[in-house]
Amino acid sequence: MITELISVGTEILLGNIVNTNSAYLSEKCALLGLSVYYQDVVGDNEGRMRDVIRTALDRSDVVILTGGLGPTEDDITKEVTADLMGMPLKEDSHSRKLIDKYLKEYEKNNSQRRITKNNYKQAMVPEGAIVLDNHNGTAPGLILEKKGKTAILLPGPPNELKPMFEEYVVPYLQKNQPEIIVSQMVKISGIGESQVAEEIQDLIESQTNPTIAPYAKTGEVHLRVTASAENEKACRKLIKPVVKELKKRFGENVFATDESKTLEEAVIDLLKEKDLKLSLAESLTGGMIAQRIVNVSGASEVFGYGFVTYSNKAKHKCLGVKKRTLKEQGAVSAKCAREMAKGACKASGADISISVTGLAGPGGGTKETPVGTVFIGCCYKGKAIAKEFHFTGNRMRIREQTTAHALAMLRDCIIMGR
Template sequence: MITELISVGTEILLGNIVNTNSAYLSEKCAELGLSVYYQTVVGDNETRMRETIQTALDRSDIVILTGGLGPTEDDLTKEVTAEVMGMKLVEDRHSRKLMEAYLEQYKKNNPQRKITANNYKQAMVPKGAIVLDNHNGTAPGLVLEKKGKTAILLPGPPGEMRPMFEESVFPYLRKKQPEIIYSQMVKICSIGESQVAEEIEDLIESQTNPTIAPYAKTGEVHLRITAKGKNEKECKKLIKPVVKELKARFGRNIFATEESKSLEEAVVDMLKEQEMTLSLAESCTGGAIAARIVNVSGASEVFLQGMVTYSNKAKRRCLDVSKSTLKKHGAVSEECAAEMAKGGRKASKTDICLSVTGIAGPGGGTKEKPVGTVFMGCSYKGCTQVREFHFQGNRARVREQTVAHGLAFLRDCMMERADKENN
């Protein structure tokens, strides 16, 4: 079934708020096996709204609208949609009672505010519509059905829209759609998008059901495997051999097969599995790698210390980087990164230490070491490795790439350590 999303609100067009509703609804529609061909944003203008809704109903089976259901004069979604579909507005007593109870409680919690009559505009609904209770606000949701077309009207605030969709709309749409779509993610690091694309070119060319879609992220490549079937069990059965083939091709570069698992979570899990403790010695990233690590619940079990040694004095004092190394090779060098990693591990008494030092820009670059030059060191028992990177982009972009590749480098070193101990 062809589905279209319309987000209503001039504030979205002006960039005053970020339109997260469309991203959420697109994902949910995909789960349901609905084909979303169009997404539109329209301001609080009656003429343009009417044209947008009419166009959507002409070309789509289901139109989902968010926003414009409030009590003010510029909240026109319900009125315009009802007009386009030829449905008269009448008061819904059930919605009125729910609204009155909600507003009375609101008044108790906010004694200085009064309840105004325009609130009850929200209790007016198109005659014959399915009314969806709003347990988190005042505006009810609505399902309008006419001549094989369906318009679903939902509140704009995500805190109201999302629970209403989960509770009422998702089950309603599930009954309309006999097939479902189910996806699984395979996440890869340490190799680039072009290499991944080349490795799976034959799979993509021959795919039917399921399909593989690559997505590039900073320092990572995600492969979404999507299957269509009668139920989740059937979809998983179709996906399983594809995931098995991807594991055979990419092996240890795959760090997760769950969509919710991040690279930092994979690193923390590996530290726990290997019973290793971690320290970080950061320069150009200013603690950003540590921030990623502490995003993970339970990181305190393995992450003991992070050191931001931005100046040469700090590198010497905290990490025991030699004065001669800094003078001869500079702070951004293979030699300095190695000494930072070894010194950080020694100072923190951890099993492994990752160091980063580089030129994030926009100034500081030279012909020999241009902006974007980064050295990373990793020290663990009996081994210290250093890698040189050259990143493109502005200061923020260089730092972002350094963090992502730093986590991947750390993971690679832990796997190499495990291999040495097992052989």
């Protein structure tokens, strides 16, 4: 089915808010096998909104609209869509009761709040529409069907839209699809997007069903394997040999085949499996690696120490980096990275440590050591190594790339035992 997304709101056009809803819905629609051919953003203007929705209904089978379902005068998505589809509005008693209950709880939490009559505008629904209860707000969602066309109206706030879409819209769309779509992610670290693309070029050129779609992420490459079939079991059967082939080609660089699993989770799992204690020594990243590590539940079982040694004095005092190294080689050097990693292990008693030092810019670079030069060190059971990297982008981008590559290098060192 040809599907179109329309985001309603002048605040989106002005850049006051980031339109994350379209990205979410596009991905979900793709997984459901829907063909999203168009995306539109329109402000809270009746004439322009009418033109956009009319065009969408003419050229698409399913139109998903987000925003403009609230109680204020400029919330007119429902009114315009219902009028275009010839479905007059009437009050839905069930929706009014839910709105009333929600507002009374809202009022109870703050004595200065009061319920205003315009809230009940949200209980007016197109006659014959499927009403979707909103468990996280006041505006119900709606599904309007007329002459082979479907308009799905969802509230704008993501914390209302997402659960409503998952609970009601996904089953509705699946019911109207002859086939289902199932995907599995293969996550790779330690090698770049261009190398991954080259390695799977033959698979991409010959693919029919399933298909492989690469996605580049900072320090990682994700390959989404997607199959369509009459049921999930048949989809999984098609996906299995492709995932097996990808794991064969990329070996230890594959750190997950579960979409929800992160690189830091894979690292923590390895540390636990091998009963290793981790410490970190960070300079330019200033704790960003530690932040990703402690985002993982249970990280405290393997991670005990993190050193942020930004100055040369701190590197010497806390990690034992030699003054001679700092003077002759400089803080941004392989030798400094190795000594930082060794010092972190010694100071913490850890089995393995990762260190990072480099130039994130925008100033401070030289012809010999330009901005983006980074050294990542690893000490594993007394043996220290360091690798040189050259990243591009602004200060934050360089720090993010350093963090991602440090985690990948940590995983590699654990696996290789070095």
